[in-house]
Amino acid sequence: MNEPQRAAPVSPWWVLIAVCLGAFVAPLGMASVNVALPTMARELNASAVLVSWVPTIVLIANIIFMLPAGKLADQVGRKRVFLWGIALNSSASALAFFVNSIEMVLVLRFFQGMGAAMMFATSMALLISVFPPEKRGLPLGLNAACVYFGLTLAPALGGWVTDAFGWRFVFLLPLPIVVLVVSLIAWRVSGDWFGERENRFDWGGALTFALWAIALVIGLTGLPGLWQSAVLAFSFVLLVVFIRRQARREQPLIRVQMFRESRLFSFSLMTALFMYASSYPLGFLLSLYLQYVRGYSAADAGHVLLVQALTMACVAPLAGRLSDYLPARWLASAGCFCTLCGYGLLSTLGVATAPGFIVLALFLVGLGFGCFSSPNNHVVMQSAHSSEVGVAAATLNLARVVGNLVGMSLVNLFVYWNLGNQPLNETLSEPLLRTFSQAMLLALAFLTCATLISLLRGASGAEQKKPGD
Known part of the structure; x- marks a missing residue:
């Protein structure tokens, strides 16, 4: 079934601007907190285990609501659900400014994750709705670049705000951009886009x-x-x-037959799962390593973390553009291998590793993820039937979040083994470094799987039959 036509045309570029700003807000609000965690832990007297749940609880909310949000967006409107997500995410972030316990931070981070799930589940589907297949590579690349741009500024802004004003003000960073996004959509993006609206929600x-x-x-x-x-x-x-x-079910949340009908679709999702299982814990772990093991300030740690995300932000649009012309399998696989090399360097970090070595490792990781993400996203979306782009986008984001969740949960396990419920402080530098090394070895295993699966995914583009066609 084809998607219903809009009553009035709208420039796809206004949609792209709104979606990209939204793609910038969500990672900015989530990743900027990582740099503030040591200060937050000290002021709230939080244990290592509870602090490790600050990034994890967002993922739990993401994974719970990602598929329902994608299906709901196909039924009630993708723009509407996107706006609901922005409103919920920013409201929870604003309320976090006033909390006085780590437990309340966790509750509000859950609602932040719920809003982010609604945004992630609809952003790519909105772009697919307004751009023709032959012109989707650049918009998808720009969307990925804005995610990475948010990740780029998050550590630096989070560190600077934490040092200058305190960790609470980090939660207020996304609010001005939220106002801009909502105003732009109200002013320039009328109507909405739908999938199979008659389906019942499961x-x-x-x-x-x-x-x-x-x-x-x-x-x-x-x-x-x-x-x-x-x-x-x-x-x-x-x-x-x-x-x-x-x-x-006749009307499922996700049509699981899509995985059997297209090896390209299923292998691309598996590759994404393993790639993101390695990536999400890195910001959390490096923030602790740089501040507790190396003695960096929050602002200085943020500057180091800039390298990876800034590289991603520069490379992702170029890789997205190239994916319109070159086989995505080779672009994405090269990205997987480059990331593997970067993590190989990170696995050797110690108490006296040269800063230039850390920068080189993060550059390789950023280069690899920049080459991987846009081509892989492009392939997944091209593999889905036009009536299922909402669910396909949600499934792609779900693979990312499941990978993030598995990776972060295992890192939480390492934190529990090595640190337990002790309050975080500088005296724990040795077990923190041991936790970091164990997590890097786990990431290397994930990335090896990702590289192999990416190489085995098969032909892309027109050579691959879309499921349901």
């Missing part, structure tokens, strides 16, 4: 998926405890139940 499937995500995190972060192992086993049961339910 609330049972959404609940099963939410329970799976929660059980997965609880199980992974408590190993090898007996009851945590039982919860982890239960999460696999829930995943099987969810997949079987989606395969039987």
